[in-house]
Amino acid sequence: MKRNLPSISVSVKLHIVIKSPLDSLYRSDYNYDMITIREAREDELLKAGELWSDFMRFNGRFDNSFAIKEKAKDIFSKEMLEKFPANDYRLAVADDGGKLVGFCFSYISRKPKYFKIQRFGFIGDLYVTPTHRRQGVGKDLVKDAMNFFAKHRVSQIELLVAVKNDTAIKFWESYGFNQLLTWMYKRI
Template identity: 30%
Template sequence: MKKMIIRTASIEDLPILLDFEQKIIEVERPMDPTIKQNEKINYYDIGAYITDSNTEVVVAEIDGEIVGSGYGQVRDRKRFFFPQKKGYIGFMYVKDEHRGKGISQAIIKYLCHWFQENNLHEIRLTVYEKNPKAIRAYEKAGFEKHLVEMRIDLNNK
């Protein structure tokens, strides 16, 4: 494989990152009937995240081409939890033609190091149960299932 680097995203990367976000939404829409289907939506405020000191947006590059992304974010927890802050990982994306090359693992490793530098020792993320490839990638990185979110659609009962 050609040399891959993981680096902090810059505002100049925003057009590519916004495209990645739309690709994530496109994949996840069929997994979640509550996502609006016929309009452009955004999950993230990526531009604000890039400049936020509590968020580290990163990109993976191979030979100068951005092929993946992710972010780590410091989040407050409810007062009855300890520690008071946790890490959260989101916006994980790797271009189709670069999947299976360890890019998501490299992004997660980079973000874990960033969390450690910020004295955070617990990281959480959410993933659709209907996304087994992503679940396997996170499990490979050491994540374990912790909570199960359930839903019911009363209109279809």
């Protein structure tokens, strides 16, 4: 859903997120006064857990390997609380007037010592509620993650996508991500 909004100057656009390689992808037709991308507060971790549970149910449409326990949102929230706040983890949220409508969980990880690339950024989860999709919210959450990774000076970012989620694959490819591996499984 496009919104007809007045023009926004570049200086206003940049007040939300530190300049990043994605600035050229910035949407000028999006109302940034309504949705703010920011780090989650400790008191919002349970709500972030609810969004994460919605995300896993969404992924469950592609494969039942994403099935979650009844109290999964509480477990997720507890894990986030254990990491909160941490310099090498970031849980960004999309706040629409006090209502969380999306999140992105990013962190710095390490590869085994025999690889040239040691430290890398990892986007663990990105989710936007169905009512807020295709409005630039996901893009801004990605920009936030990119800024987090730039601050930590990583040279590579990795993530996982459900192989049957063509929409998500196209989304990530639009940001220059390439397929690296195919993660396979077998039930026994």
